[in-house]
Amino acid sequence: MMNRVSANEIPAPAPRSTEPSQLATELVERLKYRIGKDPKVAKPHDWLTAAILVVRDRITDKWMDSTRRTYATGAKRVYYLSLEFLIGRLMRDAMTNIGLMDEMREALASLGVDIDIIAELEPDAALGNGGLGRLAACFIESMATTDVPAYGYGIRYVHGLFRQQIADGWQVELPETWLAHGNPWEFERRESSYEIGFGGAVETLDLGDGKQRFVWKPAERVIATAYDTPAVGWRAKRVNTLRLWAANPIDPILLDAFNAGDHIGALRDSNKAESLTRVLYPADATPAGQELRLRQEFFFSSASLQDILRRHLQQYPDFSSLPDAVAIQLNDTHPAVSVAELVRLLTDMHGLDFDTAWDLTRRTFGYTNHTLLPEALESWPVPLFERLLPRHMQIVYAINAKILIEARKERGADDQSVRNISLIEEGGERRVRMGNLAFVGSHSVNGVSALHTELMKETVFADLHRLYPDRINNKTNGITPRRWLMQCNPGLFNLIRESIGDAFEDDAEQLKALDRFAGDSAFRERFAAIKRENKVRLANLVQARIGVRLDPGAMFDIQIKRIHEYKRQLLNIVEAVALYDQIRSRPELDWVPRVKLFAGKAAPSYHNAKLIIKLANDVARVINNDPAVRGLLKVVFVPNYNVSLAEVMVPAADLSEQISTAGMEASGTGNMKFALNGALTIGTLDGANVEMRDHVGAENIVIFGMTADEVARVRAEGHNPRAIIEGSPELSQALSAISSGVFSPDDRGRFAGLIDGLYNHDWFMVAADFDAYAKAQRDVDALWSDTAAWNSKAVLNTARMGWFSSDRTIRQYATEIWGA
Numbered sequence: 001m002m003n004r005v006s007a008n009e010i011p012a013p014a015p016r017s018t019e020p021s022q023l024a025t026e027l028v029e030r031l032k033y034r035i036g037k038d039p040k041v042a043k044p045h046d047w048l049t050a051a052i053l054v055v056r057d058r059i060t061d062k063w064m065d066s067t068r069r070t071y072a073t074g075a076k077r078v079y080y081l082s083l084e085f086l087i088g089r090l091m092r093d094a095m096t097n098i099g100l101m102d103e104m105r106e107a108l109a110s111l112g113v114d115i116d117i118i119a120e121l122e123p124d125a126a127l128g129n130g131g132l133g134r135l136a137a138c139f140i141e142s143m144a145t146t147d148v149p150a151y152g153y154g155i156r157y158v159h160g161l162f163r164q165q166i167a168d169g170w171q172v173e174l175p176e177t178w179l180a181h182g183n184p185w186e187f188e189r190r191e192s193s194y195e196i197g198f199g200g201a202v203e204t205l206d207l208g209d210g211k212q213r214f215v216w217k218p219a220e221r222v223i224a225t226a227y228d229t230p231a232v233g234w235r236a237k238r239v240n241t242l243r244l245w246a247a248n249p250i251d252p253i254l255l256d257a258f259n260a261g262d263h264i265g266a267l268r269d270s271n272k273a274e275s276l277t278r279v280l281y282p283a284d285a286t287p288a289g290q291e292l293r294l295r296q297e298f299f300f301s302s303a304s305l306q307d308i309l310r311r312h313l314q315q316y317p318d319f320s321s322l323p324d325a326v327a328i329q330l331n332d333t334h335p336a337v338s339v340a341e342l343v344r345l346l347t348d349m350h351g352l353d354f355d356t357a358w359d360l361t362r363r364t365f366g367y368t369n370h371t372l373l374p375e376a377l378e379s380w381p382v383p384l385f386e387r388l389l390p391r392h393m394q395i396v397y398a399i400n401a402k403i404l405i406e407a408r409k410e411r412g413a414d415d416q417s418v419r420n421i422s423l424i425e426e427g428g429e430r431r432v433r434m435g436n437l438a439f440v441g442s443h444s445v446n447g448v449s450a451l452h453t454e455l456m457k458e459t460v461f462a463d464l465h466r467l468y469p470d471r472i473n474n475k476t477n478g479i480t481p482r483r484w485l486m487q488c489n490p491g492l493f494n495l496i497r498e499s500i501g502d503a504f505e506d507d508a509e510q511l512k513a514l515d516r517f518a519g520d521s522a523f524r525e526r527f528a529a530i531k532r533e534n535k536v537r538l539a540n541l542v543q544a545r546i547g548v549r550l551d552p553g554a555m556f557d558i559q560i561k562r563i564h565e566y567k568r569q570l571l572n573i574v575e576a577v578a579l580y581d582q583i584r585s586r587p588e589l590d591w592v593p594r595v596k597l598f599a600g601k602a603a604p605s606y607h608n609a610k611l612i613i614k615l616a617n618d619v620a621r622v623i624n625n626d627p628a629v630r631g632l633l634k635v636v637f638v639p640n641y642n643v644s645l646a647e648v649m650v651p652a653a654d655l656s657e658q659i660s661t662a663g664m665e666a667s668g669t670g671n672m673k674f675a676l677n678g679a680l681t682i683g684t685l686d687g688a689n690v691e692m693r694d695h696v697g698a699e700n701i702v703i704f705g706m707t708a709d710e711v712a713r714v715r716a717e718g719h720n721p722r723a724i725i726e727g728s729p730e731l732s733q734a735l736s737a738i739s740s741g742v743f744s745p746d747d748r749g750r751f752a753g754l755i756d757g758l759y760n761h762d763w764f765m766v767a768a769d770f771d772a773y774a775k776a777q778r779d780v781d782a783l784w785s786d787t788a789a790w791n792s793k794a795v796l797n798t799a800r801m802g803w804f805s806s807d808r809t810i811r812q813y814a815t816e817i818w819g820a
């Protein structure tokens with residue numbers, strides 16, 4: 001092996017010029033020599049690639065500085081393992097953070113290229129489903145910003161989340177091809193590759209003295225190859241690494257088969273390996289329970305841990321220092337098999353004894369829980385787990401024995417408690433509980449909002465919490481203000497800077513200096529004018545995409561998020577139908593003009609969610625075309641929700657819909673994006689809404705409906721939704737219109753089943769919360785009519801949302817969990 005060059009030998013490069021003329025020279029150079037295009041014939045896409053390469057070079061200088069600094073200082077490294085990273089576009093983010101936005105704009109303009117046009121061509125990297133993946137992306141940026149030496153580890157899916165088309169009102173899923181033009185951000189690291197095994201058997205070698213060694217002989221093996229994308233923090237203080245794994249066959253072609261003339265057969269295995277990282281599982285809350293998914297989870301966990309241990313041994317003599325040098329955070333249970341894999345690597349591969357390995361493992365991992373929904377708690381059938389990961393099955397049993405003996409002997413746990421704590425679900429099909437495995441294998445288990453953390457202690461992890469009362473802690477989610485204010489809302493960003501200076505750029509909590517401008521009518525008018533410009537931009541997008549004209553003077557009432565029954569898009573649509581009826585039946589009243597905008601994807605197998613999309617579109621068609629509505633209400637479903645669409649919709653919202661059934665949304669982050677951009681929230685006391693109310697003030701947010709405690713009580717005691725519906729004339733009218741086919745004349749029974757669900761069980765409390773919601777909406781109308789009061793509340797929302805910066809969240813993780 002060659003000697004590693006010591007950090008001091010190569011001097012840091014002199015900072016490159018940021019002169020637009022120099023940048024222009026480099027743009028032409030990249031175009032010619034890296035892309036092979038004459039500037040005279042270059043296409044916009046070529047210019048995009050050239051622009052990314054110029055910026056990437058500057059980032060790479062900082063990247064190497066950061067890596068050297070981590071080595072030199074011996075700083076603790078943080079590894080964030082996540083099956084999803086919902087990154088979106090990177091160019092604007094990278095240019096802003098490295099401080100080259102204006103210079104690059106000028107450089108490109110001097111070459112006749114409009115940066116805004118090429119920026120739109122960058123593919124939206126959707127390697128995730130929703131909030132969990134977007135949180136991981138915000139965290140990667142905030143870890144760099146707060147100078148935490150960190151690596152994000154995930155999978156380089158060839159196809160990210162599907163592209164959503166709406167055909168005749170129905171969702172149609174099309175494959176996403178974000179890599180079609182290559183990916184100029186990434187570096188392929190052939191040298192960082194690891195073997196990952198599946199299946200086979202475990203041999204036991206007797207070493208004497210009652211000691212044994214276990215040798216896993218996998219039946220199949222694939223290679224994990226790293227692709228690195230630099231992640232730049234604000235002001236480029238630090239550049240971290242997002243390392244995504246791709247699967248390749250051990251031998252690209254099986255030579256034996258190839259030489260024997262079986263060319264197709266020789267390629268079959270290569271296809272099989274590559275199919276491992278071909279697609280992202282398109283569900284956010286319900287694990288599909290398919291073998292390929294478990295394979296993906298193990299594949300990226302094992303590759304990441306092998307990489308982490310290799311890096312550790314480059315700097316330290318052994319693993320006794322592992323928990324001091326390394327913190328590994330599990331983003332939900334998707335990487336939870338890592339707990340067993342680390343024990344395996346430390347014992348079978350590196351010769352530690354089980355107790356030592358277990359102690360190091362527990363001190364190294366932290367686990368973040370993201371959901372309490374019972375159907376979303378990940379577990380794998382024991383036979384599948386055992387067949388695919390026979391050695392890990394043994395380790396899970398060994399951990400379980402240790403934990404259960406400890407629980408019984410030392411903590412006096414009873415039979416029921418032992419059943420709940422066990423890593424194996426007994427009764428019926430035996431299953432491995434990934435949440436329990438992650439819990440016992442970590443020194444910290446956190447929820448993502450204050451309410452969610454308390455509910456975790458009372459529900460899913462009640463018994464484990466009694467056993468380990470110091471382990472559960474809260475880390476309320478956040479969002480990066482660079483993407484979700486600075487870049488997506490430049491108008492507001494500039495107004496804030498003009499008004500309070502630039503301290504908020506480095507500390508979002510300084511936004512509170514805006515508080516005093518809420519009473520300043522000149523300021524409010526400028527604030528409102530910016531909101532209006534953002535609404536015009538969105539109206540143009542809607543007109544271009546679906547041909548519906550919107551009046552930017554109307555209230556823009558927006559609900560964008562995954563389509564799920566617990567998020568209650570249905571409640572919003574039913575209210576739109578009730579409002580529609582009132583506007584027609586009571587034309588003498590002063591109705592506030594409103595546009596209800598929806599966007600979101602449904603999991604392809606989630607029948608009711610797809611039906612809700614169809615309902616939104618059916619209702620939209622009828623309402624938007626009824627002259628009796630006189631333009632007072634419009635309903636719009638914008639197709640293909642993703643990060644880039646959110647960046648246009650969030651700054652354009654007057655009202656943000658955060659109306660999940662209380663107790664079911666762990667945190668939400670969409671709620672934070674909107675409020676930061678000056679929307680008022682209508683919401684339930686769920687997830688982070690509770691803390692948002694505390695921060696913005698109860699008078700600046702519209703809260704309605706049942707609390708989590710009330711929902712739990714009603715569910716336990718049973719309620720009578722039919723009586724509730726019959727007691728509410730507005731609601732029964734709206735529901736019978738929907739179920740009788742007023743909005744679906746081509747198929748009158750289309751929504752009967754959906755509405756029957758409300759009459760019969762109303763699990764998500766749509767009927768139970770309807771009247772409170774409708775009343776809250778009329779309160780919103782009244783507030784809208786007092787423009788000064790509305791705008792003052794909007795300003796106060798922006799002023800008081802700084803605490804929800806993901807920089808704050810990451811600082812809490814760093815000091816309270818990672819010790820970094």
Ligand SMILES: *Cc1c(COP(=O)(O)O)cnc(C)c1O
Nearest residue numbers: 130131561642643646668669670
């Ligand atoms: C923020 C975000 C989410 C999460 O939204 P919630 O309202 O918290 O569910 C999902 N998808 C995208 C594209 C986002 O930007």
